[in-house]
Amino acid sequence: MRLRISDTRVPGFSVLVSPTGRRRFVFRYGEAGARKETLGYFGEKDATGEADFTTARARAMAESRRGKVRDGQDPVAERQAVVAAREAELAAAAYTVDRLIDDWASLHLVERAKSYRTNVPVQMRKGLAEWLKTPATDLKRQHAVQVLDRTKKNGGPIAANRLHAVARACWTWAMKRGALTENPWTAIPRPSREIARERVLSDDELAILWRAADQLDEPWRPIVKLLMLTDQRRGEVAGMRWEELDLPGCAWHLPKDRTKNGRSHTVPLAPEAIEILDGVRRFEGAVLVFEGARGTVPSGFGKVKLRLDKKLEEGLAEKGRVPTPWVVHDFRRTVATGFQRLGVRLEVTEAFLNHVCGSRAGIVGIYQRHQWQTEKVAAAAAWATHVMRCVRGSSDENVVPFVAAREAL
Numbered sequence: 001m002r003l004r005i006s007d008t009r010v011p012g013f014s015v016l017v018s019p020t021g022r023r024r025f026v027f028r029y030g031e032a033g034a035r036k037e038t039l040g041y042f043g044e045k046d047a048t049g050e051a052d053f054t055t056a057r058a059r060a061m062a063e064s065r066r067g068k069v070r071d072g073q074d075p076v077a078e079r080q081a082v083v084a085a086r087e088a089e090l091a092a093a094a095y096t097v098d099r100l101i102d103d104w105a106s107l108h109l110v111e112r113a114k115s116y117r118t119n120v121p122v123q124m125r126k127g128l129a130e131w132l133k134t135p136a137t138d139l140k141r142q143h144a145v146q147v148l149d150r151t152k153k154n155g156g157p158i159a160a161n162r163l164h165a166v167a168r169a170c171w172t173w174a175m176k177r178g179a180l181t182e183n184p185w186t187a188i189p190r191p192s193r194e195i196a197r198e199r200v201l202s203d204d205e206l207a208i209l210w211r212a213a214d215q216l217d218e219p220w221r222p223i224v225k226l227l228m229l230t231d232q233r234r235g236e237v238a239g240m241r242w243e244e245l246d247l248p249g250c251a252w253h254l255p256k257d258r259t260k261n262g263r264s265h266t267v268p269l270a271p272e273a274i275e276i277l278d279g280v281r282r283f284e285g286a287v288l289v290f291e292g293a294r295g296t297v298p299s300g301f302g303k304v305k306l307r308l309d310k311k312l313e314e315g316l317a318e319k320g321r322v323p324t325p326w327v328v329h330d331f332r333r334t335v336a337t338g339f340q341r342l343g344v345r346l347e348v349t350e351a352f353l354n355h356v357c358g359s360r361a362g363i364v365g366i367y368q369r370h371q372w373q374t375e376k377v378a379a380a381a382a383w384a385t386h387v388m389r390c391v392r393g394s395s396d397e398n399v400v401p402f403v404a405a406r407e408a409l
Contacts, residue, residue, distance in 0.1 A: 002016055002017065002018055002019065003016070003017040004016050004017075005017065007059065007062070009059065010059055010062045010063050010066060011066070012027050012028045012029050012033065012062065012065075012066060013025070013026075013027050013058070013059060013062035013063075013066075014026050014027075014028070015042070015055070015058075022041060022042075023041065023042035023043075024038060024040075024041050024042075025038070025039040025040055025041070025042065025053075025055070025058035025061075025062075026038055026039065027039055027061070027062040027065045027066070027075075029065070029066070029069045029075075030069075035074070035075075035076050036076070037065065037075055037076050037079065039058045039061045039062065040053040040057075040058060040061075041053060042054070042055065042058075094135075095135060095136055095137070095179060095180075096132065096133055096134060096135055096136060097128055097131045097132050097133075097134055097135075097136050097139060098125070098132040098133060099136075100136045100170065100171075100174055100179070100180075101121050101124050101125060101128075101132075101170065102121070103174075103179075104121075104170045104173055104174070105117060105120070105121040108173050109121075111262060112262055113256070113257060113258065113259055113260050113261065113262045114257040114258060115235055115239075115258070115260070116260065120166050123159075123162065123163065123166070124163065124166055124167060124170065127147060127151050127155075127159075127163040127167075128147060128167070131143070131147070136171075136174070136179075136180060137180060137181075139184055140184050141184040141187055141188065143184065144167070144184040144185050144188055145188060147163070148160050148163065148164055148188065148191045149191075151163050151191075152191050152192065157191060157192030158192070160191035160192060161190050161191055161192055164185060164188065164190055164191055165190075167185050168183065168185035168186055171183040171184065171185055171186075172186070197327075197329075197330065197333065198333075199324065199325075199326050199327070199330045199333065200330070200333055200334050200337045201326065201330060201331070201334040203390040204315075204316070204319065204321075204390075205312060205315075205316070205323075205326075206228065206334070206387060206390045206391075207390040207391045207393065208311060208312050208315035208316065209224070209228070209308055209311070209312060210225065210228065210387065210390075210391050211311075211315075211391065212224075212307070212308050212311035212312065212315075213225050213228075213308075215307075215311070216304060216307065219280070219289075219290035219298055220298075220300075220304045222276045222277070222279070222280055222290070223237055223238055223290060223298070224304070224308070225276055226240075226273060226276060226277075227328065227331045228331055228335075228387060229270060229272060229273045229276075229380075229383065229384055229387065230252070230267055230269070230273060230380075231331070231332055231335035231336065231352055231353060231383075232254070232267060232332075232354075233260060233329075233332070234301065234328050234329065235297075236254060236258060236259065238290060238297050238298055238301075239258065239288065239297045240252070240288065240289040240290065241287055241288055241289065242282065242286065242287065242288075242289055243287070244258075245277065245289070247269075247274055247277060247278070250268060250269045250270075250271075250274055250377075251266055251267065251268060251269060252266070252267040252268075252269055253265075253266050253267075254266070254267065254354075259354055260354075261354065261355075263354060265354040266373065266376075267352075267376075267380075268373070268376050268377040268379075268380040268381075269380065270380040270381050270383070270384035270385075271381070271384070272384040272387070272388065273380075273384065277289070301328060305327075305328060309323070312326075332353065335352075335383060336349050336352075336353060338383055338386060339352070339379055339382075339383065342379075342382050342383065342386060343382075344375070344379045344382065345372075345375065347372060348372045348375040348376060348379055349379070351372040351375075351376055352372075352376050352379055352380070
């Protein structure tokens with residue numbers, strides 16, 4: 001049976017004696033003693049772990065608590081607030097930048113394209129390498145500015161802009177979930193001004209690059225040519241899988257986890273593209289069309305681009321021209337522009353690019369479900385015909401092969 005002994009000197013102060021003889025000091029206050037705080041146990045170490053707890057010390061603590069109560073304070077509430085603050089501090093310390101990125105990738109990016117949800121966390125960890133083990137709450141605006149400045153210096157202005165965009169989105173997501181209370185990236189302007197690229201390869205440049213591709217080693221010859229014919233992204237072409245191809249049906253079916261916008265996409269293949277794919281050697285058990293020795297997507301676009309640059313410079317020099325800088329992604333703008341020259345409708349061009357913008361955005365994109373597949377087939381054939389005419393040196397801007405191709409379907 002537990003015994004309770006009240007102190008005669010300090011109201012509310014008492015000791016509870018358990019059947020085993022253990023003595024617990026308690027201070028009660030409030031109406032009918034509704035509020036209760038355990039001060040400690042007789043003979044045991046105090047919070048510092050250095051001294052034995054005594055009755056005198058417990059009484060002194062009770063007197064201090066009683067004084068606070070007289071002043072309108074609530075000792076129990078104060079202690080709970082201290083404990084809660086400490087727990088919040090520990091939780092914040094455990095929620096590191098690395099954990100934040102991991103949570104964002106696994107919970108929020110799960111529905112994004114595989115390449116995006118794989119590459120973005122890698123890029124963030126690279127840019128925030130020195131902060132990964134630091135609590136996310138410790139990264140303030142001035143630190144974010146330093147990170148962006150260093151990224152701009154080492155990786156270039158575009159890399160800094162991309163890091164700024166994804167970091168801001170990541171921190172905003174954490175704030176909406178209540179994991180963070182502020183976003184250090186929102187008040188920082190974009191590190192660099194981006195000017196939309198306008199580079200479009202001319203017919204002469206297309207012809208030179210097509211011939212230059214013939215001099216490349218495998219698998220780069222077919223990859224470069226397919227980039228010029230299919231108008232799809234570099235990673236989508238290089239990562240092409242055999243299971244995605246329907247060569248008898250002249251179609252390439254891109255699943256949603258392989259596209260940038262997370263939407264499945266069917267790419268019509270012109271006869272010229274089919275001929276290129278028919279010439280690719282298929283190894284037993286291979287998953288990728290352009291599978292490397294270790295079963296991975298081929299890498300080394302940078303070196304291939306340098307070889308193409310050299311051939312382009314040589315080819316234009318024969319015509320008395322100097323090449324303008326270009327990037328592989330300019331193939332997409334070139335094809336899209338070429339479609340317009342050949343009379344392809346804008347809606348068909350956007351469908352071919354797998355873009356969800358312009359005429360396919362908003363309410364139109366919700367209710368207009370036509371996929372323009374027949375028109376896309378005609379556009380692919382028209383563009384391939386145009387490229388081959390360029391290579392043969394017989395391109396004619398007055399010819400509109402799209403119309404003929406569509407009528408032939």
